[in-house]
Every structure is written in structure tokens, then in C-alpha cells.
Amino acid sequence: MGPGAPSPRVGWPLPLLVVMAAGVAPVWASHSPHLPRPHPRVPPHPSSERRAVYIGALFPMSGGWPGGQACQPAVEMALEDVNSRRDILPDYELKLIHHDSKCDPGQATKYLYELLYNDPIKIILMPGCSSVSTLVAEAARMWNLIVLSYGSSSPALSNRQRFPTFFRTHPSATLHNPTRVKLFEKWGWKKIATIQQTTEVFTSTLDDLEERVKEAGIEITFRQSFFSDPAVPVKNLKRQDARIIVGLFYETEARKVFCEVYKERLFGKKYVWFLIGWYADNWFKIYDPSINCTVDEMTQAVEGHITTEIVMLNPANTRSISNMTSQEFVEKLTKRLKRHPEETGGFQEAPLAYDAIWALALALNKTSGGGGRSGVRLEDFNYNNQTITDQIYRAMNSSSFEGVSVSHRWKPISSLVLRGSPPADQTLVIKTFRFLSQKLFISVSVLSSLGIVLAVVCLSFNIYNSHVRYIQNSQPNLNNLTAVGCSLALAAVFPLGLDGYHIGRNQFPFVCQARLWLLGLGFSLGYGSMFTKIWWVHTVFTKKEEKKEWRKTLEPWKLYATVGLLVGMDVLTLAIWQIVDPLHRTIETFAKEEPKEDIDVSILPQLEHCSSKKMNTWLGIFYGYKGLLLLLGIFLAYETKSVSTEKINDHRAVGMAIYNVAVLCLITAPVTMILSSQQDAAFAFASLAIVFSSYITLVVLFVPKDSIPCPCPPSSSHTLCPQMRRLITRGEWQSEAQDTMKTGSSTNNNEEEKSRLLEKENRELEKIIAEKEERVSELRHQLQSRQQLRSRRHPPTPPDPSGGLPRGPPEPPDRLSCDGSRVHLLYK
Numbered sequence: 029m030g031p032g033a034p035s036p037r038v039g040w041p042l043p044l045l046v047v048m049a050a051g052v053a054p055v056w057a058s059h060s061p062h063l064p065r066p067h068p069r070v071p072p073h074p075s076s077e078r079r080a081v082y083i084g085a086l087f088p089m090s091g092g093w094p095g096g097q098a099c100q101p102a103v104e105m106a107l108e109d110v111n112s113r114r115d116i117l118p119d120y121e122l123k124l125i126h127h128d129s130k131c132d133p134g135q136a137t138k139y140l141y142e143l144l145y146n147d148p149i150k151i152i153l154m155p156g157c158s159s160v161s162t163l164v165a166e167a168a169r170m171w172n173l174i175v176l177s178y179g180s181s182s183p184a185l186s187n188r189q190r191f192p193t194f195f196r197t198h199p200s201a202t203l204h205n206p207t208r209v210k211l212f213e214k215w216g217w218k219k220i221a222t223i224q225q226t227t228e229v230f231t232s233t234l235d236d237l238e239e240r241v242k243e244a245g246i247e248i249t250f251r252q253s254f255f256s257d258p259a260v261p262v263k264n265l266k267r268q269d270a271r272i273i274v275g276l277f278y279e280t281e282a283r284k285v286f287c288e289v290y291k292e293r294l295f296g297k298k299y300v301w302f303l304i305g306w307y308a309d310n311w312f313k314i315y316d317p318s319i320n321c322t323v324d325e326m327t328q329a330v331e332g333h334i335t336t337e338i339v340m341l342n343p344a345n346t347r348s349i350s351n352m353t354s355q356e357f358v359e360k361l362t363k364r365l366k367r368h369p370e371e372t373g374g375f376q377e378a379p380l381a382y383d384a385i386w387a388l389a390l391a392l393n394k395t396s397g398g399g400g401r402s403g404v405r406l407e408d409f410n411y412n413n414q415t416i417t418d419q420i421y422r423a424m425n426s427s428s429f430e431g432v433s434v435s436h437r438w439k440p441i442s443s444l445v446l447r448g449s450p451p452a453d454q455t456l457v458i459k460t461f462r463f464l465s466q467k468l469f470i471s472v473s474v475l476s477s478l479g480i481v482l483a484v485v486c487l488s489f490n491i492y493n494s495h496v497r498y499i500q501n502s503q504p505n506l507n508n509l510t511a512v513g514c515s516l517a518l519a520a521v522f523p524l525g526l527d528g529y530h531i532g533r534n535q536f537p538f539v540c541q542a543r544l545w546l547l548g549l550g551f552s553l554g555y556g557s558m559f560t561k562i563w564w565v566h567t568v569f570t571k572k573e574e575k576k577e578w579r580k581t582l583e584p585w586k587l588y589a590t591v592g593l594l595v596g597m598d599v600l601t602l603a604i605w606q607i608v609d610p611l612h613r614t615i616e617t618f619a620k621e622e623p624k625e626d627i628d629v630s631i632l633p634q635l636e637h638c639s640s641k642k643m644n645t646w647l648g649i650f651y652g653y654k655g656l657l658l659l660l661g662i663f664l665a666y667e668t669k670s671v672s673t674e675k676i677n678d679h680r681a682v683g684m685a686i687y688n689v690a691v692l693c694l695i696t697a698p699v700t701m702i703l704s705s706q707q708d709a710a711f712a713f714a715s716l717a718i719v720f721s722s723y724i725t726l727v728v729l730f731v732p733k734d735s736i737p738c739p740c741p742p743s744s745s746h747t748l749c750p751q752m753r754r755l756i757t758r759g760e761w762q763s764e765a766q767d768t769m770k771t772g773s774s775t776n777n778n779e780e781e782k783s784r785l786l787e788k789e790n791r792e793l794e795k796i797i798a799e800k801e802e803r804v805s806e807l808r809h810q811l812q813s814r815q816q817l818r819s820r821r822h823p824p825t826p827p828d829p830s831g832g833l834p835r836g837p838p839e840p841p842d843r844l845s846c847d848g849s850r851v852h853l854l855y856k
């Protein structure tokens with residue numbers, strides 16, 4: 029690795045290298061007051077009188093950092109300058125032997141041993157790339173050979189125990205990290221991501237950056253690395269929503285990275301890339317067969333990135349150790365390049381304590397700053413006082429932008445400066461709650477309100493007509509409890525639909541408790557009353573012979589006690605639940621959603637729930653207990669479908685209501701648990717099940733009484749009378765005595781009374797039959813007596829000549845004689 033501008037440049041290393049080779053102490057900063065004034069230039073000795081000193085150099089003319097293209101001309105120019113002076117090594121002439129390392133450690137190893145074992149002897153080695161310098165420095169220590177690098181920035185090379193004979197004129201790559209950290213702090217970025225090529229120079233640089241950002245309170249959220257293929261790490265950055273990305277890799281790998289960046293759309297106004305500043309000019313436009321992206325695609329991908337680079341020329345324009353100012357140096361190098369056009373590249377002065385921050389402004393199609401940079405120099409960072417010289421506003425308003433509209437300027441810088449806010453270091457997550465559809469809530473609320481009105485009407489009707497005989501026989505108090513239970517269940521629909529749209533966070537636990545208590549007590553009163561009826565009908569009337577006495581002694585308080593037991597169990601369970609593990613507000617979070625507008629935000633949907641720590645346990649207890657009651661109710665309703673009783677004359681309607689309630693509850697409970705994350709669907713299933721079951725129960729119990737036959741003509745004896753319709757249309761509001769006076773007998777209106785009448789008629793018929801049988805026996809006795817008298821008066825009749833029985837005179841019919849056909853008349 030080495031420094032270098034976009035056009036690779038080399039520093040002014042030879043004066044320092046020669047001084048160090050001669051054993052003279054190095055001098056680093058040209059503007060230091062402690063530096064001796066340069067000696068005047070004097071003519072050197074003739075070359076024939078001077079001893080040749082050879083320097084071996086490895087210039088990377090290609091590869092990851094082709095800095096040798098610029099460094100080699102600068103070195104040769106430095107050699108000429110040193111050899112022309114008598115104040116520096118007057119008796120020696122410096123000569124250069126060089127090879128192309130291609131920035132490849134393997135290639136460098138071959139040339140290293142050629143330099144070491146082939147004449148002439150070299151007194152110093154000059155490698156370039158960090159990977160090559162690492163190899164050369166580790167090997168040179170075995171020969172106690174000095175290694176001086178002009179372009180190696182690996183922090184690992186600062187280890188004196190590992191590299192005791194290594195020196196360099198280029199500072200460590202960690203020198204850029206304070207600049208990066210200052211920029212992160214300046215623009216308020218607290219989260220960054222990194223992607224690096226797996227080499228020692230970049231790994232050690234990134235380790236140093238991680239320590240510095242921790243001290244500044246900045247977090248490296250994602251750290252990706254690759255050896256040769258960056259496709260997967262770039263995808264990971266995209267998946268992890270990285271926005272501020274530091275990339276450390278050689279130029280050849282940079283083209284691969286940004287080709288993948290284009291494919292993943294990891295560029296634009298939402299992203300900021302920090303890259304190394306010593307890539308060649310238009311490095312992204314250089315043909316590379318290893319990538320499949322066009323120049324236009326690469327141009328889009330790299331637009332707007334930021335680079336940091338060592339300041340190559342002294343901004344103060346003072347004289348350096350070469351007795352030249354930066355401008356004189358540029359002029360001299362320019363003249364040399366004109367004399368040797370084959371030597372391409374840029375230039376580099378000895379590095380100063382400044383770091384330049386550049387922003388690539390491709391849309392400008394202009395250049396700004398020194399060295400032919402296709403970009404805008406934004407700021408300078410002074411390491412002496414750790415400050416940034418703010419030049420952003422000046423750069424945005426400089427001549428580089430003349431005739432260019434704001435919309436065409438560098439997009440991230442435009443957002444940083446012109447709009448006053450930098451790109452976000454992460455996607456701004458906006459939390460939004462999913463609320464229940466208000467149209468659905470209002471519609472179901474109207475149905476619930478109408479149901480409550482219907483329950484109140486039925487309850488009032490039942491209480492007002494409680495003196496009517498067939499209402500009394502339907503256990504009206506249990507029906508009243510059913511109406512009250514339906515009202516409570518319907519009232520539970522309102523808190524069931526309340527959420528953060530209507531109430532605050534503090535009120536949510538009370539709404540949760542209201543849902544639980546209203547629905548629990550409503551079910552216990554409504555279904556419990558019907559279950560009690562069907563239970564007692566099954567208990568008392570299914571075994572007629574054993575329970576005859578129970579039919580006469582069934583008392584209402586037993587029914588009320590059963591309902592009270594069911595309600596008491598629910599109250600106890602709910603009270604324990606509320607005390608031990610009360611319901612509270614919980615938040616369910618869903619996957620992030622991207623808004624339709626092209627804004628740098630993500631929507632994080634959330635849904636409010638009523639829950640507790642052991643919600644599943646309590647629901648298991650509650651649903652298990654209620655489920656058993658529902659199943660048992662279905663069984664009892666089926667078993668008692670053919671039973672007729674006067675005490676509870678509407679048990680068949682109760683059975684029908686139980687069927688409907690049980691089916692709706694058994695379907696709705698698991699469905700709502702599955703759809704709990706879909707607020708509209710869950711509310712619709714639960715609320716409509718409550719509404720329909722309540723409506724069905726009220727209509728079946730209070731409107732038609734299928735156990736009460738109409739006192740209608742025989743032609744319509746199978747028609748069942750609705751209770752309310754009968755009372756309203758026939759005006760039968762009388763008491764039992766009045767009803768008996770009008771109809772003759774109120775007991776004819778039910779099957780029990782019919783049965784008693786038939787039994788009474790049967791007993792009367794049995795008496796008549798007994799009397800008739802006694803009369804028949806008497807008549808038979810008289811007939812036998814008369815036959816005996818006639819046989820005495822008349823002799824026997826002679827036999828018939830034909831062989832038959834003797835014939836006598838025809839006997840006249842006896843009016844007292846009877847046969848089977850006459851006997852039947854006695855029973856009519």
C-alpha cells in the first residue's frame with residue numbers, strides 16, 4: 029500500500045533516505061525552527077572521482093496500487109538533485125536499480141533475492157506497497173539491511189521489534205482515522221459500518237479506527253471483510269441497513285466492491301462512503317475484466333463518496349529541506365515530465381501534519397484542487413491542534429461551482445450543507461400503532477346497542493307478564509338472568525373495540541379488566557341459566573319411575589343455587605386472575621415496512637394487546653372450564669329433546685339456544701387466538717359471535733315457546749304459538765282464574781294436563797267395561813238355563829237320511845243372544 033493522489037504520486041524521499049543512509053539524523057518538517065538552513069549549492073566532483081552507491085528499489089507499476097508510475101520519476105529526479113550537490117555525499121554518486129513488484133508479495137520475493145545476491149551490492153532497499161514492504165523488511169533484518177519505504181502506510185510496520193531496520197517517509201494509515209472520527213462527530217453520526225480487504229494493512233487500520241470511535245461514543249455496528257469476492261459482504265451491508273460505510277481496500281478490489289454496490293443499490297443520497305484517497309484518477313472508469321458493470325453504472329455507484337488523503341504540498345509554501353518551495357517543486361517536476369513524457373504520474377512532497385478531505389463531484393465535470401483531482405477539496409484537518417478548517421461552505425460557493433445549479437452538485441454534500449442536515453446514520457424508524465377500523469367498530473357497536481335494547485324489552489316483557497300461567501311454567505327468573513347475561517356480553521363489545529385510538533396508556537389496564545369481567549359474567553349468567561334448566565330437566569325427568577316424587581318437589585331455589593354456583597366459580601377465578609396476574613398493556617411488533625414515498629424512514633407497525641405474564645395458563649383454565657360446560661350442555665340438550673314437563677316448559681327452546689351458543693363459541697375461541705395479530709379480523713370474529721349468540725338466545729327463548737301449543741282449532745293443532753305474539757294478538761293478559769273462566773280449563777293448554785285427563789277417562793272406561801262384563805256374564809247364565817228347559821220338552825231329532833245331524837224345527841232368533849259384534853258395542 030502507498031500514498032498517492034488519484035494519479036499515483038510519490039513523496040520527496042531521497043534527501044531523507046540519503047541522510048539516513050549516511051548516518052545523519054533525519055529531519056521531518058521543513059517549517060520547524062530547529063532545522064539548519066540549507067547549504068548553498070556547489071559544483072560536485074567529476075563522476076569519475078566519485079564512488080558509486082547502489083540503491084535497490086521495487087516500484088509497483090501495476091496491481092492494487094500502481095504508485096510506481098509516479099514514484100519512479102520523482103526518485104530519479106531526486107537522485108539527480110542529490111548527485112548535483114557537494115554538500116550531500118560529495119564523494120559518492122547514487123545509482124538506482126529497480127524492478128516492477130506489481131504490488132505482489134510473491135513477485136517482490138523473486139526480485140528481492142535478485143537484489144540481494146546479484147552484484148553490485150545495494151546499501152538500501154526501497155519497497156513501495158505495504159504488503160511488499162512487510163515481506164522485504166522481515167527478510168532484510170537477517171542481513172541487517174536498511175529498508176526505507178516511500179509509500180507504505182500499514183500500521184503494523186511501526187512495530188520496531190518486528191521490523192528493526194525499517195523506516196518510511198509516509199505516515200501510518202491510522203493517521204486518517206482521527207480525521208474520519210472528527211467528521212463523524214461533526215455530522216452527528218453515531219453508527220457506522222466497515223468493509224475491508226483481508227490484508228494486514230487494512231485490518232490493523234480498522235482496529236485502530238474501532239478504538240478511536242469507541243472513545244468518541246460511536247459504534248461500529250457491522251464489520252465485513254473479504255479476500256477476493258466482495259459480493260456477500262456488500263449484501264450483508266445492505267441487509268443490515270448500513271448507511272455510513274468506511275471502505276478499506278486496494279484500487280483493484282475497489283472496482284469489484286462498487287460494482288456490487290451498484291447491483292445492491294447501496295448508493296445515493298441515503299449513503300456516504302469513506303474511501304482511501306490514493307486511488308488513481310478515474311479509477312472506477314479503468315477497464316477491469318473481473319467486473320461486469322459498465323462505466324456509467326460505476327460512475328453512479330461512486331458518486332458522492334468522501335476520501336481522506338495526506339496533504340502532499342506544504343500549504344504554507346515555505347522552503348523545505350530541498351531548499352525549494354512547493355511551487356518550485358511543481359515547476360521542476362513539470363519540466364522534467366515535459367522532457368520525459370513517457371514518465372506519467374503526479375508528484376508528492378514530504379507529508380505534512382495535514383489531512384485533506386475530498387468529495388467526488390462527478391456531476392460537475394470539473395476539477396478543483398491540486399494534482400488534477402476530479403473532485404472538491406472540502407476541509408483540512410490539522411493534527412497539531414486536532415481541528416478541522418471548515419471549507420465546505422467556501423467550496424460549495426467557489427468557482428468550481430460557477431454555472432452549476434444546486435441540484436447538480438454533490439448530493440450528500442448538498443444535503444449536509446444546503447439543507448442543513450446530514451444523511452442519517454441509520455434508517456429513521458417511525459413507530460406506528462395499528463388501530464381497529466372505526467367503521468367496523470361503529471357498525472358492531474350499533475348491533476350491540478340494538479341487542480341490549482332487545483334484551484331490555486324481553487326482560488321487561490317477562491317481568492310484566494310474570495303472572496301468566498305458561499310464563500310461570502318457563503321459570504321466568506332464569507330467563508331474566510339470561511337476558512341480563514346477554515346484555516353484559518353485548519356490553520363487552522364496547523371495551524373490546526377500544527384501543528390507543530380512543531384511550532391513553534394509563535386507561536388501558538382498566539379496559540382490559542372490563543373486557544374480561546363483562547364477558548365472563550355475561551357468559552356465566554346467560555349460558556349458566558340455560559345450562560341449569562337443561563341440567564335439571566335431564567336430572568329429574570329422564571328416569572320417570574325413580575324420579576316421580578322429584579317432579580312434584582322440584583323447587584325454584586335449587587335452580588337459582590345452581591346458577592349461583594356457576595357464577596361464583598367465575599367470580600372466584602376472575603378475582604384470583606386479577607389479583608395474582610392482572611392484565612396489562614403489551615406491544616406486539618411487526619416487521620418494518622417501507623413507505624411509498626422515497627423518504628429515508630421505515631415504518632415499524634405495533635399492535636396493543638391485553639395480556640399478562642401467564643396469559644396462556646389462565647386462558648387454558650378458562651377455556652377448558654367453559655368448553656366442558658358447552659359440550660355438556662350440547663349432550664344434555666340432545667338427551668332431553670323428547671322430554672315433556674310442566675315445571676320447565678321451554679327446555680326445548682333452551683336446548684336450541686345452547687346448540688347455537690356452543691357452536692359459535694367453540695369456533696370463535698380458537699379462531700380469535702390465531703388471528704390475534706390481525707386486529708380487524710379478530711375483533712370481527714369475537715364481537716359478531718357475541719352479537720349473534722345473544723340475538724339467537726333472546727329470540728329463541730322469549731319469542732317462540734315451542735313447548736306451548738296453541739289453543740287453536742283442530743285443523744291447526746300442530747302450529748306452535750309465539751309467546752309474545754299470542755299475548756299481543758289474543759289479548760290473554762288474565763290471571764289463571766280468569767283464563768280458566770274463559771277457556772274452561774287452563775290445564776288443557778299443556779300436555780301434562782292432557783295426560784291427567786286421559787288417565788281419568790281411562791279409569792271411567794274401565795269401570796264401564798267391568799259393569800258390561802258383569803251384565804254379559806249374567807245373560808250367558810240365563811241363556812244356558814233356557815236351553816236346558818227346551819231340551820226336556822222336545823225329544824231328540826232323528827238323524828238325517830243323508831247322514832247328517834238330525835234336523836229339528838228352526839229355532840227363532842233370541843233377542844237376548846249376543847255375539848262378538850254385539851260385545852264391541854258395549855265398549856263404545
